[in-house]
Amino acid sequence: MAGMIDFSGKAVLITGGATGIGRATARAFATAGAAVMIGDVDARAGETVALIEQEGGKASWFEANVVDPAAMVALVAECVGKYGRMDAAFNNAGVLPPQRPLHEIPLDEFNLAIDVDLKGVFFAMQAELRHFLKVGGGAIVNTASVGGLIADPGMSPYIAAKHAVVGLTKAAAVDYGRLGIRVNAIAPGFVVTPMTQHWADSKEFTDMFFAGNVSGRASQPEEIAGTVLHLCSDAASYINGATITIDGGQTAH
Numbered sequence: 172m173a174g175m176i177d178f179s180g181k182a183v184l185i186t187g188g189a190t191g192i193g194r195a196t197a198r199a200f201a202t203a204g205a206a207v208m209i210g211d212v213d214a215r216a217g218e219t220v221a222l223i224e225q226e227g228g229k230a231s232w233f234e235a236n237v238v239d240p241a242a243m244v245a246l247v248a249e250c251v252g253k254y255g256r257m258d259a260a261f262n263n264a265g266v267l268p269p270q271r272p273l274h275e276i277p278l279d280e281f282n283l284a285i286d287v288d289l290k291g292v293f294f295a296m297q298a299e300l301r302h303f304l305k306v307g308g309g310a311i312v313n314t315a316s317v318g319g320l321i322a323d324p325g326m327s328p329y330i331a332a333k334h335a336v337v338g339l340t341k342a343a344a345v346d347y348g349r350l351g352i353r354v355n356a357i358a359p360g361f362v363v364t365p366m367t368q369h370w371a372d373s374k375e376f377t378d379m380f381f382a383g384n385v386s387g388r389a390s391q392p393e394e395i396a397g398t399v400l401h402l403c404s405d406a407a408s409y410i411n412g413a414t415i416t417i418d419g420g421q422t423a424h
């Protein structure tokens with residue numbers, strides 16, 4: 172087991188690495204020796220790169236919108252062009268549309284969740300899988316959510332998209348399992364990031380959430396990163412098509 176989560180000499184692609192879970196995971200991969208290529212639409216990806224470089228790691232970023240299939244092809248090419256390889260990919264970019272009851276949701280908000288949270292993962296996987304098929308293997312981790320397993324109120328576009336990410340993950344595992352490619356998902360619970368800062372800042376919300384949560388607290392992005400590294404490593408060589416909850420016990424309750 173020792174040394175199995177060592178990414179020295181490897182390269183990893185991460186979408187949505189500008190902030191939050193993606194940034195923490197990019198830093199963790201770099202600390203474990205990987206060269207990291209971040210694809211994002213937010214220039215704060217440059218801050219993630221600077222942090223990694225200060226920590227002695229190797230990273231760069233490429234402006235790429237996950238809703239654009241050509242941008243995902245270009246992102247993979249950028250990773251392989253810059254680092255000579257791509258060993259793993261973390262499809263993590265996502266958005267959370269405003270919360271409303273289903274009958275009040277405008278089509279553009281439904282489409283936003285489907286486009287970024289679902290099609291974005293699909294387009295990224297297509298580009299990554301073509302590369303992994305060429306080189307004979309690789310590992311993919313998709314960011315679903317506990318919202319991919321259960322439903323929270325007022326979030327139906329996000330819930331639908333994240334449930335579909337769980338399905339897409341299983342489908343890809345089935346299609347590519349014999350070809351050396353593993354595809355898994357993570358299902359985080361409440362993680363304090365820019366996406367959820369408004370919840371973290373609301374005493375009413377945290378009182379309600381923490382009272383019902385097994386761990387009685389939210390998590391930090393750094394608590395999500397380790398599972399992604401594990402799933403991308405040889406230590407997870409027989410984990411395929413799985414969705415791993417990282418929710419402090421929320422869905423066990």
Ligand SMILES: NC(=O)c1ccc[n+]([C@@H]2O[C@H](COP(=O)([O-])OP(=O)(O)OC[C@H]3O[C@@H](n4cnc5c(N)ncnc54)[C@H](O)[C@@H]3O)[C@@H](O)[C@H]2O)c1
Binds near residue numbers: 187
């Ligand atoms: N924070 C939570 O509680 C929580 C829980 C479960 C799942 N998630 C999921 O985790 C992932 C990361 O979210 P986070 O909480 O770190 O929030 P975040 O807002 O900090 O990170 C989202 C990242 O995705 C990027 N992004 C958004 N749209 C994009 C696009 N079209 N193309 C490329 N990049 C884009 C953003 O710029 C940002 O870097 C998301 O998929 C989210 O749904 C978050």
